[in-house]
Amino acid sequence: MVETQEATTARRARYGGRAQGVPERGAPARGRPRSEAVEQAIVEGVVQLIEDGVPLAELSIERIARTAGVGKATIYRRWKGREALFVDVVASMEVPDAVLPGTSMRDDLIRLLEHMRRRGLNMRSSALLHNVFAQMKTLPKLWDAYHEVVVEPRRRVMYDVLRRGLADGELAPGTDVELAADLFTGPMLLRSVMRPDGPLAEDLAERIVDGVLTGLRTQAPTTA
Structure with a gap:
């Protein structure tokens, strides 16, 4: 699932990570080139250590600083600690968040599930990730930090999309938003995570959304 830039800024600021996100691997520096270059070097330093077989549990700030060619203070100015840094490193390795079209609840839901599908494909193809x-x-x-900083904000984006759909009459009054979110995401998570050999067809997101919407629109509404 995806989140807005505002949500990304808020979640990372709350936990102590970089407020503007992590630069993509190999991406040219933007804004303040010197700062971006340093941050890129730190992220690449962590990735290099992981690729060299160093366990996450053994990645100290001192070791990361030596690999990146920076001082420990440089890292601590940008990240509160190891967990905040690692979460941003993992985020930089994942499929980039998509922008929701905002044309309808259905279109937004398809985009959210398509992001999950592409993330599943990325997980299958990336031994490192x-x-x-x-x-x-x-x-x-x-693991808790990753859920707090990445997973929970994405879940809230799904809730917001469904609430807008409820307000716009795209869902029956009284639809349980949290249950509906589970109904949409469950099949994609099952296919992409629990069944790593399961097919992830290009139209899977659309088929899931349309199938669940048909069921939600024909069932008797419940109290949220």
Whole structure:
């Protein structure tokens, strides 16, 4: 799922990460070139250490600073600590967030699920990303940070889309927004995460959205 730039700024500021996000790997510097170059070097330093087989649990700020050719203070000026840095590094390796079209609830839902589908394909094709997530699950503090900083804001974006659809009459009055969100995301998560060999066809997002919408529009409304 995706989030707005405002949501990205707020979540990273709240946790202590970079307010404007992480530069894409290999992307040219923008805005303040010197600052962007330093941040890129730090992110690339972490990725290089992971590629070299260094476990996340052994990645200290000191070691990252040496690899990136910067001082520890330079890292701490940009990230509150290891967890905030690692979350931004992982975010830089994932599929970039998409911009919601805003033309209808259906269009926005398809875009959200399409992002999940593409993320699933990326996870399957990237051994490095798969390895990072496997390690994150063994580090409760980092895993919780990832959910707080990345997963929860994306879930709130889904809720906002459904609430707008409810207000615009695209969903029946009384539709349970949280349950509806689970109905939309569940099949895509099952296919992309729980069934790593399951097909992720290009039209899967559209088929899921239309199928769930048909069911929601024909069932009796419930109290939210």
